[in-house]
Structures are given as C-alpha cells and as structure tokens.
Amino acid sequence: MNNIVIELLSLYHLDVSSNKLEKTNISLKKETITNYIDSLIEEILDSPNKRLYLFKDGSTEVKNSVSKIITKAEDHDRVLLNNAKRLLEKEVKTDKKLQKTLGIKVQRGSLMQIHFKQGKSDNLLICKVEHDEILNEKSFEINRGLNTKKKVYKSFLYYLPNENRQGEIYVNDKNESKYWWDDFLELDQVKTDEYNTEESIDKIITAISSTTRKREFEFDNTILRNSVVGYYRNNKQFNFSDLIESVFENYTPIRDKYPLGRVKNKLDKLIEDDTFDNQFTIVPNKIKKRKKQTIKVGPGLVLKIEEFVNNLETVFKVYDKAGEHGMIILTDEAYNYVRGNVRKDN
Structure with a gap:
C-alpha cells in the first residue's frame, strides 16, 4: 500500500473465559506479517462503514496513551499492556452481562495496536482482530493464528492532528458495541x-x-x-x-x-x-x-x-x-x- 509505514505494532490475545492476557510477539521483518497488516489497514481505511467520534472531556486512559505510543516513550510497552488490560476488563464484564440477559457471548479475538504513518501524518489504529484456533494437520495440536480472510471485528482509527488537518476519530463496529466505544475507548458520538x-x-x-x-x-x-x-x-x-x-x-x-x-x-x-x-x-x-x-x-x-x-x-x-x-x-x-x-x- 502506498505511503504506509508501520512504526509500531502490538498484539495481545484476550482470553475472556479465563480473564487472561497473552502477548504475541510478531516481527515486521516477515513478509506474511507485513502483508497481513497492510491488508488490514487498507480494509479499514477503505471501509465506508464508520462513525465519527470525539474523545470525552478530561483525562481518559486511552486518550492519554496516544502520545506515549506515537513517541515510543520509555514506558510505551506498559501503556500498550494497560490498554489491553482495560479492554479485557470491559469484555469480561460485558460477557457476563450478555450471557445472563441474552445468552450470547462477546466475540472472541485479540487486540492489535498499530502506529503507522501516511507521508508525514501520524495515525493510530486500535482494533479487535479475529484470532482463530486451528488443528495442525501434522502434529494434531491446536494452534492459534490470525484469520487472513475475516480480519476485523471492531476498529478505532485516529488521524492525529497536525498543521494540515484537525484530528479525526472513526470507529468501525457493525454492532455499535457500547463497551467498545464508550467503556473502553471513552468516546462521544458526534452525531446522534x-x-x-x-x-x-x-x-x-x-x-x-x-x-x-x-x-x-x-x-x-x-x-x-x-x-x-x-x-x-x-x-x-x-x-x-x-x-x-x-x-x-x-x-x-x-x-x-x-x-x-x-x-x-x-x-x-x-x-x-x-x-x-x-x-x-x-x-x-x-x-x-x-x-x-x-x-x-x-x-x-x-x-x-x-x-x-x-x-x-x-x-x-x-x-x-x-x-x-x-x-x-x-x-x-x-x-x-x-x-x-x-x-x-x-
């Protein structure tokens, strides 16, 4: 994809059932990974199905994490982990509520956080991606991996402000899950x-x-x-x-x-x-x-x-x-x- 440069990539698997996080180490030096990430970003950038949001007023956790992720602050790894912990906490709470009231579960997946540049512009993408379990045909052991066909459940795309544009936040989530945009990201909808x-x-x-x-x-x-x-x-x-x-x-x-x-x-x-x-x-x-x-x-x-x-x-x-x-x-x-x-x- 033209003019896209990945500056930072983080992936955490969210195990809602056991309330545990698992960090997945991925290397941008592998062509299969870069192809997956390029395709994922392109899919989100090109999607017509998105909604405009703003950060809530005051000090909020995800909003405060943005600058540290973008600048790769000394404690940015801790910040990335805290965002994953925050989402897991919200998903565990929502999962219990949904199972009790509707008999359904929160969609399982992993949290991916990506800082990428388009030209000189900084962008932050936080998305929940599908993480499949597959049965290895040789060892017959269950392995987990990224789904290359159906990638994204939910996404938060932040075009950071600069001298040429105002900052804009778009969320893509077919189900408009309140725990995602309100509880986790702490956003306000611009239009009702x-x-x-x-x-x-x-x-x-x-x-x-x-x-x-x-x-x-x-x-x-x-x-x-x-x-x-x-x-x-x-x-x-x-x-x-x-x-x-x-x-x-x-x-x-x-x-x-x-x-x-x-x-x-x-x-x-x-x-x-x-x-x-x-x-x-x-x-x-x-x-x-x-x-x-x-x-x-x-x-x-x-x-x-x-x-x-x-x-x-x-x-x-x-x-x-x-x-x-x-x-x-x-x-x-x-x-x-x-x-x-x-x-x-x-």
Whole structure:
C-alpha cells in the first residue's frame, strides 16, 4: 500500500473465559506479517462503514496513551499492556452481562495496536482482530493464528492532528458495541442516532427520486423507496454496505431501461457525504415522515402508501380487458372493501 509505514505494532490475545492476557510477539521483518497488516489497514481505511467520534472531556486512559505510543516513550510497552488490560476488563464484564440477559457471548479475538504513518501524518489504529484456533494437520495440536480472510471485528482509527488537518476519530463496529466505544475507548458520538436516521433516509430516498422523474420509471422508484423504508424498519443497525447489497445490488428493475446504475452512482457519492454517519443505531420514530408516499392513479384518485409493504411489486397487477385498462390491487383489505359494494361485470 502506498505511503504506509508501520512504526509500531502490538498484539495481545484476550482470553475472556479465563480473564487472561497473552502477548504475541510478531516481527515486521516477515513478509506474511507485513502483508497481513497492510491488508488490514487498507480494509479499514477503505471501509465506508464508520462513525465519527470525539474523545470525552478530561483525562481518559486511552486518550492519554496516544502520545506515549506515537513517541515510543520509555514506558510505551506498559501503556500498550494497560490498554489491553482495560479492554479485557470491559469484555469480561460485558460477557457476563450478555450471557445472563441474552445468552450470547462477546466475540472472541485479540487486540492489535498499530502506529503507522501516511507521508508525514501520524495515525493510530486500535482494533479487535479475529484470532482463530486451528488443528495442525501434522502434529494434531491446536494452534492459534490470525484469520487472513475475516480480519476485523471492531476498529478505532485516529488521524492525529497536525498543521494540515484537525484530528479525526472513526470507529468501525457493525454492532455499535457500547463497551467498545464508550467503556473502553471513552468516546462521544458526534452525531446522534436520531439525526443520522432522519438525515440518511432523506438523502437516500432523494437519491432515488432525483435520478429520474419520468412517469414510466415511477413504479421502480416506488419499489426501491419502499425497500429502503423496509431496511430501516427491519434492522436495528444501519450499515451502508448492507443497505446497498440488500436493496440495490439484487434489484431487477421492472422497466428494462430504468437507470439503476445512475442511482448506484449517487449512492456511492453519499458514502463520502459527511452530513451523516455510515454506521449507527436506527431510531424507528425518525423514519415516519418518509414512510408515506402518495401516487396519483386517476382524476381525484390517489393511492397512499403509509408503511413498508412486503413484496410490493406483487400487490399490483395490470388490468386490460375489452378496451378497458387499469390496476388490480391484490390484498384481502381491497377485496373486502369492494365485495358487495361494487357491481360485478355482466
């Protein structure tokens, strides 16, 4: 990776079950290690799924450790160890709580702390990486090693301030684990979940509707809009990559010429839009104003979609018979409304 220089690397395995730490000595002189670290850093730098944070006010442990790690202070090894101890303490406490209340465990892994430079800029990466146990095919002993396929559980990326930029902190954690960003790192979220929910859904739906307003593509827009609302309704966590994959990547337009590629391009630009975070906890009551949609279906007649409709594209059918054409709505409620109230065809 261009312009990346590793200045310091530390790895501790966290054994939550036994409440023990184990330092793993790794050498940057080994090509396999440097390839792994380069790939890990690249994965985190390129990830669109991150959230902006700030250090809490006052003196906090991880914040105080940054300068000693960056300058390789005389006691920096102790500082690295203390960060690992701190995380283990928070994970043991959280693990007991999760097992008692939800019957699940904290994800197992190791703490990696990396000081790296990009040009003249200093950066600190603290991340929880996957550490697998494998059965050696020759000795049949269990060995532990870094997973080269699935690397990162959670990450803290700090672009340190310098003469050319302000310091910025980004956290990548699909589960928004509070023990990670609040208890361990002692950070504050810059934008609230309420703000992120409202702002993101507004921008995403606008990206769909503003791409084309041609009448012939209105139904495709309606289906995609409905699917976006469904994503917000059916998920607790917003993750931009998940949204793109679940709603847009597998969508087959009703109209062959529907400009789905242009819609995706607009969404790609939204990834770089810093008006909302690309990862946050969805607040359901902040999507209400975007649930409703009104479609004109005739003079004085409108169809109002007030909530996410499952399989919307199968609810409507074309009616074309004896020179008459229109739309059939296939729902029990529509049937019950017209049954006995509307004259049947002769």
